[in-house]
Amino acid sequence: MAPKFRDGDAVVSLNGKWISHAHTLFAAIAFIGAFVVGVQLHFHKIVQNEHFGYPDEWFPSVSATIGDRYPERSVFQVFIAITSGPRFALVFLWYLMTARPGSTLPKVVAFTGLFRTLTCGGWTYVTSTDDHDWHDIFMISYLVATLPWTLGCLALSPANRRAVRYRKILASLFFGTLVPLIYYFIQHKVHKVAGAYTKYAFFEWSLIVFDVGFDAVTALDFDAFELVVRDVKGVSRGQLKTTADKVIEKEKDKPIGNTFGTGFSWPEAFDVAADIYNGFVFWSNYTAMPLLVWYFPLWHMGISGYEAVIVTTVSPLILAIPSIRSLVIRNRAVFQFLPLTGLMAFLVRDPVYRLFISGFAVAMGCLIWSATFYGERALNVRLESRISAFAIGLIMSSVAKFAFQTNNPVWPTMNAENGGWNKFGLFLGILAAIRSARQPAVSGGDYYPPAGKKGSAILAGIGLGGVIFGLHSLLSDSSTMISWVWEGFPIRGPIQVPHGALTIFAMSAGYLFGLYYPRLAGSWTAFGIGSLGAAVLTCYSHWFGFYGGLTIAFYLMAITPVFIASAVHHSPASTFGTAFSVWVFLCLFHVWVVAYAFVPGGPLVREHTDWLMTVTMLFVGAGVFSSSVTNSGPSKKNFINPNSRRQRSYYIYALAILQLLAVAVAYLRFPTNDYTPYHKEDKVATAGIWTIHFSLDNDMWSSERRMINLIREAELDVVGLLESDTQRIIMGNRDFTAVLAEELGMYVDYGPGPNKHTWGAALLSKFPILNSTHHLLPSPVGELAPAIHATLDMYGEAVDVVVFHSGQEEDPEDRRLQTEYLSKLMGSSPRPLILLSYLVTKPLEGNYNTYVSDVSGMKDIDSTDWDRWCEYILYKKLKRTGYARISRSTITDTELQVGKFVIGQPESEEEIRIPEEMVPEGQRFPALFRGEGVRGHRYHVFDEPRYFQ
Template identity: 65%
Template sequence: MPPKHRDGDVVAVIPGHWIAWAHTLSAYAAFLGALIVGVWLHYTKIVQNEHYGYPVEWFPSVSATIGDKYPERSVFQIFIAICSGPRFMLVFLWYCMSNRKDSSLSKFVAGVGVFRTLTCGGWTYITSTDDHDWHDIFMISYLVATLPWTIGCTMLSPPNPEAIKYRKYLASAFFGTLVPLVYFFIQHKVHRVPGAYTIYAFFEWSLVLLDVGFDTVTVMDFSSFEIVVKDVKGLARGDNQRVADAVLEKEKNRAVGQVFNARFVWSEMLDAAADVYLGFVFWSVLTSLGVVVWYFPLWHMGISGYEVAILSTVSPLLLGIRQLRGLIVGNLPVLYATSVVGLFAYLLQSPESRLGAVSFGVWQSCLAWTAAWSGARNNPAKLEAKISAWTIGLIASSIAKFAFQTNNPVWPIMNENNGGWNKTGILVFILAVAKAWQGSSSDSGSRQPSEKPKGPSILAGSGVGGIIFGLHSLLSDSSTMILWVWDGYPIRGPMAVPHGAWTIAAMAVGLAFGLFYPNLARGWTAFGIGSIGAAILTLSHHWFGYYGALTLTVYMMAVTPTIISNAVKFAPGRTFFVGFFTYNIMVLFHVWVVAYAFVPGGPLVREHTDWVMTSMMLLIGCGVFSALQNGGAPAKQESFRPAANPAARRQRSYYIYILLFLQLLSASVAYLRFPSYNYEPYHKDDKVITAGIWTIHFSIDNDMWSSERRMESLIRETELDVVGLLESDLQRIIMGNRDTTQYLAEELGMWVDYGPGPNKHTWGAALLSKFPIVNSTHHLLPSPVGELAPAIHATIDAYGELIDVFVFHSGQEEDPEDRRQQSEYLSKLMGSSPRPSILLSYLVIDPGKGNYNTYVSDQSGMLDIDPSDDDRWCEYILYKGLRRSGYARVSRGSITDTELQIGKFVVGEPENGNRLLSEEEVPAGLRFPELFKGKGVRDHRYHVFDEPKYFL
């Protein structure tokens, strides 16, 4: 007989740990049941992938097992449906165990648990074969929610040391498994390594086992629970107090423990988010300044005078005027609000007006943030909050560029026609300023009396200049340092996608390290490690060079709070003026090393990126030296550990939560942007290669708009299988740290070789190909006087035959000796290839004269695509070992200053003569698109000879 209770009859009692076991058994039954049935019935089919099958691949992936075949798909779905009931109960019981009145964290974690359960149903019942996009959306959402669920459950664990230990082990193993999982997926997808997918599958199954195993640990916690079913009318209510985490309680004096043991308040969280967004706007406006300035020397081919706009960063000098300083510090929301002019700049059509608006926005932003730091210098907690918001704003800016393929969606070169989110950015900015205005009177943390700083302020200011330059030049885009270490195919290092997310993660790790362990971050040992990382990045390629980049990333982010908090101890006007002026000098320095042929004094620093990096680290070292002078006794070095103030601890936790959210966002972007590599040429049945050469003028059109989307449309409409891009290296401050090739490659479905990287001191050469790039080598051709001439020598696999493609940009007209030596070098390089070849080039020659006869010669073996075309000077297409079937010239419109030249070649057929054919005699697959005949579209049309040429 069931026991009696005064509130009613107890009709059933269910032990709480039964729920956990039911969840575990049904989840494992779903996955393992599908695996057993799949291997039994369809083994060879579910181990088959797009590259290999059995016996090369011999173990099926999770997705192939649960989503492709009947009946294993049904087995999985049935048991997952059974699992949903225990899963919802598990989340509910966990909420009951962890809930307490003074914290919202348990509610948040419970919400995440429900969300994960629903998204699990999404990717379970909508497979990739049903709807690939929605399957991915649900799967990514599930994986993203796993991080806050895992961290939240660990933080809210009852005082059970064994359960906490297992949770930490399983969570660490889960996230650690992601690294080899991604590695072997890339080996399979990109490098097509036999057997790599089988190893990937093992790691994928490990994730499943670890994910379910993490929730199985609740068996230990729910043993104290019983679910009682009573025969009564009504519902008993109670408030369950959360039991303190024994591990965190034991470590309550540690900084990390204090952060996560604080009460969560949503209004304070919104304050932190608003400050971070203001930091995001600062970096967005600052990084846009270089792009709009660059437009003018680009068209003037030298110093234009508009470069003076970079001095708009020195506005902190106004803080040196005592009468103004109090007014500025007391009206920070006004300064923030007026910096919105930099966001509204996109509405101005005139390039000069847009530059003026951006310059004003930069002036106001630099003044506002310097005043914010200065005003908080006697309040360590508030100062930490402002520095955290500013640096996390940089991370958010980098993630925005990661998501939008290296363009920031709120830049003034963006609009609704080319992918801009300007209106959304402005709306959120207004909300953020309103929130900052509302919270401007609030304060957190105790004030400390100011002390007279030691040493000269120029050292502190130099440190500020060095660190801002380092953050801007290397970390404002996640792909910058990856392209520093890129060295062509086969791939031997990181790729912009997905490894850009690694750079962003290193930024977050560095900032957290600097906040929690300032004593280590400010020391000379850390500086030495950071300097070694800078040297490795500068001097090495591939993975080793990237490890140096990650080391430098962690160091720069970690030392930033120290350098800024030290600088605010000095007179702000003088110190930050020195800082931003030094930053400006470094900006010019790192442009001069590549623009030496067009600027005064340029040859003195020609090709000396090593000098730039050394100068940057020395400036940071000045800031470290000043900080150590003013660090005082160890007891005074706790300014970034406000342990005694609960409000300050809580404040820090919000910024850590934002960091975690941004990392989830970054990982999601990496997953969504990962290329498919299932590319095909436009006319594969005719074995045609349509090749083009285009000088893209740094992806800024004639009216100062970003031109990637218009370029993509023209390349797609001309049906280019292979295209060489020149003037394509945008990875410098003055060009916005962008990479046009990422957008083009992903949208067009092409392999891409960026060419010589930003540290090779060229204006850039890139190659996009519908055919796999088997191998590529980068060359810097002889340039004794003028600018460096980049070249790519790539081998592509076109229809089963290896074809060499050369992309080359020669020196300028003013340097005839450079161009002579370059023609000899390239002629020998092309002549050394026994394979059929295509040259896509910018030669600066008259047809039939001078160096032309070196490029088109017996030594090179190359032929001109149209010897009769005497209206060329820059762009040329040469070839050998292929049948040339067509040639066309397409006008540029307003995208750039150079036309697009196109040639069609047939693989597997011998070279032909110069006899022309009418279009009617040419098979349909060998014809150029009709779209560009006559007036064409968007000012793109066949010109010079008004229609394509076809050759017999």
């Protein structure tokens, strides 16, 4: 019989806890039912993965259990569909219980809950077998939404100590499980460790238990509801204080209370988004300009004169003129549009004009940001907002490069053909500038009390310049510090994906720390810790070196708001002008340590990244000294108020969104490639050597996509790339090898790293890289010569591959010593070996006769090819079957040379050429490049490939 209430009869009543119980029950049946059926019917098939099967792997993963086979897939889909009803009701009841007048967070959490439910249906009913991409999109969306759902539920939990305790435990277990989950997935996918996937599966199933269990806790809260529907305790009208309410009330004088204790406003959110995008535009222009400058000395092989464009960064010096300073500050809305010219530069094809436009945009960006900081120094809230936008703009730039495989999609080197989003970026930039123009201008008049303490303006500028250089050189790309600590295979440290997300997390955490605890961030203690991190990054490799990198990333971001807040107390010409002048000095220093052979005075700082890092930290120390004086007075102690204001919540939301994007990108970009060679059935290995000019083509466009097309069409299983170190300011802090590896389905080794002062070498392989060693060959006079010596598993046989770049023609003694070193290295290998090299010698002359000798045991792939000077392919203990030279079109200035080898057959004693008709189909070169070829690529010199018996 239905109960009766004062307001009338109830037809039926149901305690709210049964909604939670129903959700838990049907979800459990869905997963457990699929597991039981799968194990009973297809055990050996669902524990099998791409590397191992039973008995190495003996426990199935969630995805294999619920999505691969009938009928377990159907069992799961039926019961997960039944679960959707209680799930929607659970989200609805949670909203009713937590909604309060004027509060936006419950609405956000409810929307997130609905979004998770819908995406759950997506990855449930679109399996990886049906559509792998959409399955992954739904899955990563579900996982990303789990973070705000979990944190939102914790913040809104009613004051039920038991429920709150369970939620904290289950949330901690869920997120803690992600660490071993990712670890064992990498062990399985990258290292191919037997049994690792079984361990991964246990943690994957644990995530399901913790996820369902977290939502099951709502039963402890929903017993306050009777589904008539009637609220029996008044919790739906805001009468019952939640955990978040009590925390805010208790902590009202502490950061969290002021951050999240106020309502949400969409206009304010749009203002913050516009300011952050303006910061993104600045950093996009700023990081692009040196890359454009680099194009010219690269093609001139020396000083070109266009390097002078980097001094456009010192434009804040003109703010020393009062009339100009007043003009820029009062007309900030107009000047805000000028940096957008940098986003329009892609419309200009001529490299010179594109460079000048980019230089103008950088000059205007440095000018307007310096004037803005100075002009708003009397308005603490607005100043903090500008500083946050500037810093988070850098993080946004780094996330964008992480998402677009280390190319910023709005750079002037990008266009629609090579993956650029220039037009869309420009459109957003215009909207952001218009939105920012709505904000009232300030006069910029002096407000600082005469009795207040001021540190040194020059020291403040020097410190800020050191920080800007550190941010640019180390943090403008999430993979830069990872390349510093990489030492080859087997993997013993971080890799660009997924660990680039850790760099972004450290940057975000560091900035928040500096925002909330400026005195601690600006202390000498913090400086000492940051300096220690810089030393560890410089001196050590693998994970330990990367931990030092994360430390310096955290510190540089934390000190940024402190230094800018200190700098605004002085003339902007003295501080910001000095800062960007210091950046110019450090940038040249940064280039000189590796380009010493081509610049005046270069040998003075040859190979001294350690000096550069030391000078950078000393400059930062000068800023610490000045800021400690400037911010020490009583009138300044709250200049960056530790008690956050209303606006801070929006910037924290922005950081959270960027971090979620970074995690999503890490998941989507994680290597899941098919590494199968092109002609596996014929046991053919096709190897190539190519000097790619730092992935900038002859017309100053990013060339990765064109390179990918040629390497794929040439069917290269192994390729050595030279002049490939792009992890410097002047190369844009990129890692184009990651793009090639991901798109071509290849393993990649790059090195020695940018802190080893070479122009770089890289090896990409369809075959597993068993081991690799990086070498710096003797170079007493000229530039360092890098080499990678790797052992590959080619169809079950260990084969060595060496990628090598010799010294320049001007340094004969260097090249002689390098020749002896490399010849002995190759001769010491008992395995078959392929040399993919840049030797700087003529065939049959000079050092050639040391490379091809009894000492090395190597043979030339075609000793009759007289028209070579730089690129050579040598080999030993392998059956060589073909050799070709493919023109490079306008990608670079050097052709692609290719050789074919058959693995497992004895080396030919004689060099006998045969016609193509005698060559098996699987051993032939692609016909695509015959005649006129395709896109400017064709067989040249011989106009056809050469084949050998």
